[in-house]
Amino acid sequence: MNNEYGKMVLNPDVVVRSRGVMEKCSMCIQMTQATILNAKKEGRAVHKDEFETACSSACSSGSMVFGDINNPEDAVTALKEDDRAFHVLDYIGTxxxxxxxxKVRNTNEA
Known part of the structure; x- marks a missing residue:
């Protein structure tokens, strides 16, 4: 437990699995809960676009966005209402x- 990987086992925010085992994305629930807790400690509501996940913060192109879908001022709400938005397998009721x-494709190639 004294090496780098042993210390990660003791961290509840890091899941360590053996090689070849996939873990379902938790949407960084620990980061989300920390954001809510910090806002609560400061006696305020969570600001728009304050939520962040590891993948959205690492994405330099801005193609991955995370936020509060229930907040109409949040950027993800506008993206969800866009005509290009879709859910996987939504036709079966998920x-x-x-x-x-x-993906936007150029259909007017010259």
Whole structure:
């Protein structure tokens, strides 16, 4: 437990699995809860676009966005209402938390 990997086992925010085992994305629930807790300690509401996940903060192109879908001022709310937005397998009645955007293609090539 004294090496780098041993210390990660003791960290509840880091999941350590053996090689070849996939873990379902938790949407960085620990970061989300920390954001809510900090706002509560400061006696304020969570600001728009304050939520952040590891993947959205690492994405330099801005193609991955995370936020509060219930806040109409949040950037993800506008993206969800866009005509290009869709859910995977929504035709069978699933209600996923992930929204995708259809790729824009140039159909007027000259």
């Amino acid at each position: 209600k996923p938390n992930v929204v995708y955007q259809v």
